[in-house]
Amino acid sequence: MFHDYSDITDKIAEVPRWWDENGVPRYGEFAPYVVANIYAWEVALLEIACSACGTHFEVAISGQGGGGTGENGRSMADNIRAGEIEYGDPPNYGNCEDGASMGCFNLRVLQYWKRPRGYKDWERDSSLEITLPGMNDYQNHNKPPGIPVALPTWESLRLPEGTLDKLRTVALAVRGGPPWAPQNLFLHGPQASNKTEVVRQLARETIRPLIVADVADVLSSEDQAAQKVTDLFAHARNRIPCILFFDDVEVFTPRRGTGLYREFSSEIMLQFLKEIEKNREINRDVLLVAATSQPELVEDAILTHIARHIEIPLPGGAEGGPIQ
16 A cells, blocks of 8 residues: 555645545646656546455556556557556555555546647547446455455444445445436434445445545635535536535535524525536436534525435444434
8 A cells, every 4th residue: 555645635624636656645636647657648547446445546547658557568548448457556545554455446447548749738538438347346345366355344334224224225226326316315423423434335335436525625715615516516427426425514504593604604505405406407326415413503405405314323323313
């Protein structure tokens, strides 16, 4: 596993969007001309999953002309076609401890670019943006040769069986796709009830990228907060199918009269509701998940627009609350 780069990530509240070839966190939009290898003539953005804990990452790899990225002498394009494109160790961020995993499942090619001419004269080839053989290994929890696999399961969350049944039902519906897939989900429970890990497991079970809304970034500018909510949903729609996760949703959409409510909260809330409606009208492949440990602080309109509510109790606690 790569170095954890906590000297970078601890100083930036935002979650990295992707990772370069050395496991370094990157926070801007991915583009082929910003990868670490300035001599690259081929660049791909892959979706991978840590072979030990299943955490998903978007990672970049590159190749210099016909030499490819491996030792087989093939171009990156040929390696993709052969299903032999590999990233290696997963980034060391928010997943298992350093050294616990020395491999990853290579799931999908999200973007492939080649540079036939000039420094920034890149061309995208969507025909190579495909699902890789590693997806079957990940879905079936098979063990590729030489890679230790200890993927988390619903049971490892140590939640009541009734709560797990509700979560499994949601995951099954999401994997079924439109028109049966739910569009939104509201999770609530005590502060230490591992709601974030529940969402991560939902992403693993449904094989969907997880996009996490950054509270600090959205609220960093009163004038741009509503636009940043719009941008988050637009980014999710460009990554379908995916899960868009708003943790501490009461900060985004506080009930009027509470200490969290600000002058621009109504603008954010209105945009949030518009985006929920837009998802309902045009796209059922973005699953919105909102979570809070203080549901009494969330605006009623938000709770009304989110159809499914599941209570997440403390691990090992009593039976979960009802699902709507």
